[in-house]
Amino acid sequence: MIADRKLAKKGGGWLLERPEGIFTPEDFDDTVREIIKTTRTFVEREYQPVAERLEHGELELNVPLMRKAGEQGLLGIEVPEEYGGLDLSKTISTVVAEELSPTGGFSVTYGAHTSIGTLPLVYFGTPEQKAKYLPKLASGEWIAAYCLTEPGNGSDALAAKTKAVLSEDGKHYVLNGTKMWISNAGFAHLFTVFAKIDGEKFTAFLVERDTPGLSFGAEEKKMGIKASSTRMVILEDVKVPVENVLGTIGKGHQIAFNVLNVGRYKLGAGAIGGAKHALALSAKYAKERVAFGKPIAHFGLIQHKLAEMATRIYAGESATYRTVGLIDEALQGKSGTEAVLAGIEEYAIEASIIKVLGSEVLDYCVDEGVQIHGGYGYSAEYPIERAYRDSRINRIFEGTNEINRLLIPGMLLRRAMKGELPLVDAATRLQKELLEPSFDQPDDLELAQIDNLKKLVLMTSGLAALKYTTKIEEEQEILATAADILIDIYAAESMLLRSRRLGGGVYADMTTLYLYQALDRAQSAALGVLPRLAEGDEMRVMASAVRRLTKHEPTDLVDLRRRIAQKVLEAEGYPQPRA
Amino acid sequence: MKFVAVIRQVPDSESRLKIDAGRVDLSSATLILDQMDEYAVEEVIRLQEKHGGESVIVALGPERFEEAVRTALAMGADRAIHLVQEGYLDPITQAEALAEALRAEAPDVVLTGGQQADWDSQALGPAIAEALGWPVVTWTTALELEDGQARAKHDLDEGAEVVRVSLPAVFTTQQGLNEPRYPTLPGIMKAKKKEIRKIPISAASKVEVLEQSIQERSRLGKVLDGTKDPHAAASELIRLLHEEAKVI
Numbered sequence: 047m048i049a050d051r052k053l054a055k056k057g058g059g060w061l062l063e064r065p066e067g068i069f070t071p072e073d074f075d076d077t078v079r080e081i082i083k084t085t086r087t088f089v090e091r092e093y094q095p096v097a098e099r100l101e102h103g104e105l106e107l108n109v110p111l112m113r114k115a116g117e118q119g120l121l122g123i124e125v126p127e128e129y130g131g132l133d134l135s136k137t138i139s140t141v142v143a144e145e146l147s148p149t150g151g152f153s154v155t156y157g158a159h160t161s162i163g164t165l166p167l168v169y170f171g172t173p174e175q176k177a178k179y180l181p182k183l184a185s186g187e188w189i190a191a192y193c194l195t196e197p198g199n200g201s202d203a204l205a206a207k208t209k210a211v212l213s214e215d216g217k218h219y220v221l222n223g224t225k226m227w228i229s230n231a232g233f234a235h236l237f238t239v240f241a242k243i244d245g246e247k248f249t250a251f252l253v254e255r256d257t258p259g260l261s262f263g264a265e266e267k268k269m270g271i272k273a274s275s276t277r278m279v280i281l282e283d284v285k286v287p288v289e290n291v292l293g294t295i296g297k298g299h300q301i302a303f304n305v306l307n308v309g310r311y312k313l314g315a316g317a318i319g320g321a322k323h324a325l326a327l328s329a330k331y332a333k334e335r336v337a338f339g340k341p342i343a344h345f346g347l348i349q350h351k352l353a354e355m356a357t358r359i360y361a362g363e364s365a366t367y368r369t370v371g372l373i374d375e376a377l378q379g380k381s382g383t384e385a386v387l388a389g390i391e392e393y394a395i396e397a398s399i400i401k402v403l404g405s406e407v408l409d410y411c412v413d414e415g416v417q418i419h420g421g422y423g424y425s426a427e428y429p430i431e432r433a434y435r436d437s438r439i440n441r442i443f444e445g446t447n448e449i450n451r452l453l454i455p456g457m458l459l460r461r462a463m464k465g466e467l468p469l470v471d472a473a474t475r476l477q478k479e480l481l482e483p484s485f486d487q488p489d490d491l492e493l494a495q496i497d498n499l500k501k502l503v504l505m506t507s508g509l510a511a512l513k514y515t516t517k518i519e520e521e522q523e524i525l526a527t528a529a530d531i532l533i534d535i536y537a538a539e540s541m542l543l544r545s546r547r548l549g550g551g552v553y554a555d556m557t558t559l560y561l562y563q564a565l566d567r568a569q570s571a572a573l574g575v576l577p578r579l580a581e582g583d584e585m586r587v588m589a590s591a592v593r594r595l596t597k598h599e600p601t602d603l604v605d606l607r608r609r610i611a612q613k614v615l616e617a618e619g620y621p622q623p624r625a
Numbered sequence: 626m627k628f629v630a631v632i633r634q635v636p637d638s639e640s641r642l643k644i645d646a647g648r649v650d651l652s653s654a655t656l657i658l659d660q661m662d663e664y665a666v667e668e669v670i671r672l673q674e675k676h677g678g679e680s681v682i683v684a685l686g687p688e689r690f691e692e693a694v695r696t697a698l699a700m701g702a703d704r705a706i707h708l709v710q711e712g713y714l715d716p717i718t719q720a721e722a723l724a725e726a727l728r729a730e731a732p733d734v735v736l737t738g739g740q741q742a743d744w745d746s747q748a749l750g751p752a753i754a755e756a757l758g759w760p761v762v763t764w765t766t767a768l769e770l771e772d773g774q775a776r777a778k779h780d781l782d783e784g785a786e787v788v789r790v791s792l793p794a795v796f797t798t799q800q801g802l803n804e805p806r807y808p809t810l811p812g813i814m815k816a817k818k819k820e821i822r823k824i825p826i827s828a829a830s831k832v833e834v835l836e837q838s839i840q841e842r843s844r845l846g847k848v849l850d851g852t853k854d855p856h857a858a859a860s861e862l863i864r865l866l867h868e869e870a871k872v873i
Contacts, residue, residue, distance in 0.1 A: 076695060076817075077813060080695065080696065080699060080813045081810060083807075083808075084807055084809070087807040088807075091807070117809065118807075118809045118810060119809045119810025119811045119813075132811060132814060134810070134814075618641075624653070
């Protein structure tokens with residue numbers, strides 16, 4: 047697709063070529079920092095005073111809050127200037143997602159509106175559609191919702207049953223069907239609805255709230271993100287003007303999936319923001335709470351948790367902004383559908399990685415956060431309790447982590463087959479190398495360990511592809527194993543390259559800790575599928591290759607975690623690197 | 626008309642300061658536009674919205690002040706003048722240097738924070754007025770312009786008074802003067818294109834800081850034994866709360 051660009055800058059290219067440098071939060075310019083401050087002030091001044099009421103069911107308070115967000119310019123970040131927006135970078139929309147994340151349910155309202163609600167129009171709308179709707183969405187006068195999932199299908203989005211039929215006069219499509227779990231349904235004015243024309247051609251439609259035949263279910267009673275509105279959307283003979291078809295008829299999947307790609311890396315960023323919040327709450331609590339005559343922050347097992355939380359946040363943050371930097375670079379000077387293909391579809395693999403990584407980092411952090419709080423963590427009086435409940439949905443929406451795990455190696459293999467990524471060559475070269483291993487001590491051990499993990503994943507997926515060929519999709523467990531190793535590679539490499547720029551210290555410590563565990567996990571996972579992929583002598587040769595490629599020396603992880611924990615306690619939260 | 630806000634950048638009161646070799650180490654502190662100066666920025670923008678003319682930011686401080694200057698521009702002020710000098714300058718010396726720049730600008734109204742958060746001093750506004758030979762109203766909670774004069778309300782210890790003052794004049798802010806806005810994203814983008822005129826200066830401070838320290842707060846851990854004579858213990862507790870802790 048982008049032939050003139052370096053391999054390391056292509057989506058998935060990092061598996062074959064190490065990048066020279068990556069984008070990190072330390073590259074944020076004054077504008078980004080100023081926007082972070084404004085977003086924090088928005089949370090303090092506008093959200094905090096109504097947070098309790100929102101959380102206890104006054105969902106209509108989302109509407110004035112969104113209007114205020116619109117006044118501050120927070121809804122127009124990704125909307126072109128000619129339609130009332132600011133047309134700013136993905137870095138900016140990502141930092142805003144991160145900063146809004148501790149608001150829980152409201153961040154879902156915001157995300158559903160700005161990402162999946164607004165972006166289909168930005169990327170696929172006609173000039174008339176954009177002129178009609180985007181200024182309203184950028185100001186918050188109208189709120190948007192995205193209707194893909196149905197009661198009978200979620201992960202298998204294309205199995206949608208909602209139907210669209212052209213009216214006899216050719217002026218309308220008549221839509222019938224039910225959409226499930228629709229965020230913002232309680233107050234949205236504009237719905238992007240996916241339906242199949244004549245039960246076949248998957249197509250997106252722009253449906254206004256007051257269209258006759260559109261109705262809504264009751265508010266869902268959810269585990270968390272209670273401040274957000276989630277309802278069923280029911281379409282009964284809803285007449286949608288033909289000019290409200292969004293994008294190309296029969297190509298709705300292009301909209302649905304690319305908008306999800308954006309949703310995914312933003313979800314990852316939001317999760318990292320939430321995880322930082324959980325760590326800050328936990329570090330402060332650990333310093334204040336006394337047990338056995340000492341603040342619990344003094345104890346090794348509490349320090350262990352704090353260090354693990356910070357390390358995983360550092361992993362998620364480094365991977366997220368590395369990707370956002372790549373997307374912004376690819377989007378330079380592009381807009382509309384072209385931008386989607388060059389910048390967003392290109393990095394779909396990375397978006398899935400960040401989604402899985404971020405949501406699981408967050409779940410770990412809120413879980414251990416509750417544990418650090420002890421009994422108080424189980425009480426709704428303490429904010430960590432809500433953080434725990436709000437976290438769980440992240441592993442489910444924007445594509446479950448299971449679906450995303452299948453997509454990661456799936457997309458890589460597809461790009462290899464299409465010749466976009468020379469993975470087959472690399473795997474062939476690797477086979478020779480594995481038969482003649484070199485035992486030289488590498489100059490740079492940690493970089494070599496990451497390179498080894500890349501070889502490991504090439505080796506195992508190569509074997510799996512040979513054995514199962516087109517039936518590989520049925521071997522979900524093997525695909526997920528590859529996905530886990532790929533996620534660890536991308537995270538560890540991002541951490542390492544960033545730590546080198548930051549000059550070591552706690553960042554080097556966190557990288558060492560993560561990489562040690564990544565090698566451990568990879569070894570266990572690879573050995574756990576190997577007997578399915580090879581047998582006899584071949585299996586034994588491969589097993590020793592796995593052990594060689596995941597070799598790691600004994601390391602005093604206790605000392606490492608204690609050092610990291612000290613920095614967390616000093617910072618009373620995630621030790622955010624200073625630019 | 627022309628309205629000037631004199632601003633400073635200070636450590637956020639919530640950030641934890643470290644002392645390194647008898648000096649405050651700002652490397653890990655969050656630095657912000659002084660919240661008392663925010664009222665001044667808001668007020669000059671409001672005065673301009675009401676009376677037209679120009680709103681200008683003037684700052685004196687090291688290079689790093691630029692971030693606070695940008696924040697003020699992002700709130701909506703038109704342009705800025707930044708007198709650049711690294712290191713500490715006492716308020717009187719600062720006021721003299723600022724007065725020179727202010728005289729050249731010839732504004733109608735100068736506003737600055739009622740108190741400077743980092744020095745815990747209230748000197749800057751009055752010292753600027755003194756150096757310019759202009760009247761000053763401190764702790765201003767309301768300000769209106771009429772016929773080339775200003776009507777201002779200012780806080781007293783236990784009350785307030787309303788004064789009329791001729792312009793040009795200097796006003797220092799008090800909480801309640803207004804509710805400062807915070808930068809919008811379009812405001813931030815526009816501020817990038819606004820002029821910040823940088824003028825290097827080399828003033829000699831009349832005060833030199835020799836050493837800085839941070840007050841350590843720790844509990845006294847005083848326990849009164851009430852088992853033998855609870856009445857005496859209670860009286861002693863009341864005496865301590867009244868005389869030493871000064872809370873009752």
